[in-house]
Amino acid sequence: GAVVSQHPSWVICKSGTSVKIECRSLDFQATTMFWYRQFPKQSLMLMATSNEGSKATYEQGVEKDKFLINHASLTLSTLTVTSAHPEDSSFYICSAPGRFDNEQFFGPGTRLTVL
Amino acid sequence: AQSVTQPDIHITVSEGASLELRCNYSYGATPYLFWYVQSPGQGLQLLLKYFSGDTLVQGIKGFEAEFKRSQSSFNLRKPSVHWSDAAEYFCAVGAATGGSYIPTFGRGTSLIVHP
Numbered sequence: 001g002a003v004v005s006q007h008p009s010w011v012i013c014k015s016g017t018s019v020k021i022e023c024r025s026l027d028f029q030a031t032t033m034f035w036y037r038q039f040p041k042q043s044l045m046l047m048a049t050s051n052e053g054s055k056a057t058y059e060q061g062v063e064k065d066k067f068l069i070n071h072a073s074l075t076l077s078t079l080t081v082t083s084a085h086p087e088d089s090s091f092y093i094c095s096a097p098g099r100f101d102n103e104q105f106f107g108p109g110t111r112l113t114v115l
Numbered sequence: 116a117q118s119v120t121q122p123d124i125h126i127t128v129s130e131g132a133s134l135e136l137r138c139n140y141s142y143g144a145t146p147y148l149f150w151y152v153q154s155p156g157q158g159l160q161l162l163l164k165y166f167s168g169d170t171l172v173q174g175i176k177g178f179e180a181e182f183k184r185s186q187s188s189f190n191l192r193k194p195s196v197h198w199s200d201a202a203e204y205f206c207a208v209g210a211a212t213g214g215s216y217i218p219t220f221g222r223g224t225s226l227i228v229h230p
Contacts, residue, residue, distance in 0.1 A: 006158075034217065043205065043222040044159075093158055097216070104209075104218060106151075108158040 002028045002098050006107035013084055014115055021079045021110045023050075023094030029074035030096035035067075038091040038109070050077040050094075084114040117142040117208045119221035127227040128196050136191040136224050138206030147209040147216055148189040150180055153223075154202045162204075165189065176200070201228040 003026040013019050023033055031052045036044040048069050049057040056069035066088075068080040081088050093109040118141045128134055140146055147166050151159040163174025170182040180191045189206060203223045209216035 004158075041223075041225070043220045046217060046219075049217070091156075095159075104161075104216070106159040109156070111156065 002026075002096070002103075002105045004094065004096050004105045004107040006092075006094060006110050008110060009108060010111040010113075012113045012115065015085050016083055018080055018082045019084055019112060021081070021092055021094075021112070023077045023079070023096070023107055025075045025096045025105070028096075028098065030077075031074060032097060033071065033077040034095045034104075035069065035077075035079050036093045036095070038093060040091075044093060047079075052077075081112065084112070086114045088112065089114045117146065117210060117219045119206050119208050119219055121204075121206055121221035121224050123224045124222070125225045125227060127229065129229045130198050131195050134191075134193045134196045134200070134226070136204050136206075136226070138189045138191065138221060139187050140189060140206070140208045141187065142208050142210070144210075147218075148180075148182060149207040149209065149218060150174065150178070150189075150191045151205045151207060151220075152176075152202050153205065159205065162191070196226075196228055198228050198230060201226055 005024045007022045033050040035047045037047050038044045047062045050069045050071040052071040058064050071077045091109050095104045095106045120139045149164045150162040153159050162178045163172045165172045165182045172180050178193050205223045206221040207218035209218040
C-alpha cells in the first residue's frame with residue numbers, strides 16, 4: 001500500500017520557538033493532505049486540510065496563525081507550530097488519500113513536547 | 116453531522132479468548148465505516164472497511180466487523196486474541212467529500228490482553 005512518512009518522529013522544543021513537521025507521500029501524489037491532533041488517550045481531531053497550490057482549510061477553533069500549513073508540492077505538506085507553548089504538546093498525525101476516495105493513508109505521527 | 120461512539124474505554128481479555136469491540140455511528144446516509152488500530156506511539160493502520168454489499172467484512176490480522184443498519188453499529192470481532200493485538204482501536208465514519216473522504220473518529224478503545 002501507499003506510504004506516508006512524517007519527520008521528525010519526535011521533537012522537544014522550548015516555549016516560544018517554532019517547530020516544523022513534514023508529511024510526505026512517498027510513492028504517490030497527494031493534492032490534499034489532512035492534519036490531525038491527538039491528545040493522550042483521546043481520539044484524533046482533524047485540524048486542517050492541506051491543499052496543494054492553495055490555502056489550507058482549517059477546522060473551527062483551530063488558529064490559522066498558530067498552525068501554519070504549506071502544501072509545497074504534490075508529495076509534501078508541512079505544519080509549523082509557531083510560538084509553541086506547553087499546551088501545544090501533542091501527537092500530530094497527517095494523512096493523505098490514495099487513488100480511490102475510500103482510502104486514507106496515515107503517517108506514523110510526530111510527538112511534540114514543548115517545555 | 117456524523118459522529119461515532121465507542122462506549123468502552125478499556126477492554127481486557129485473556130489471550131486466546133474472543134473479542135468484540137463496540138461501535139455505533141450517526142450519519143444521515145449510507146456511511147463509509149472503518150476500523151483502525153494504533154500501537155503505542157504509532158500512526159493508524161487500517162484493519163477493515165465497509166462501503167456497501169456484504170455486511171460482514173473481513174479484515175487483516177483475523178479481524179472482522181459486521182454492519183448492522185438497524186442498530187447503527189459496526190462492531191469489530193476476533194475469535195481468538197493474541198498478545199500482539201494489545202493496542203488502541205478506533206472506529207471511524209467517513210463521508211465522501213470532493214474526491215476523498217474525511218473520517219470522523221470515535222474516542223478509541225484500549226485493548227489489554229492478559230497472558
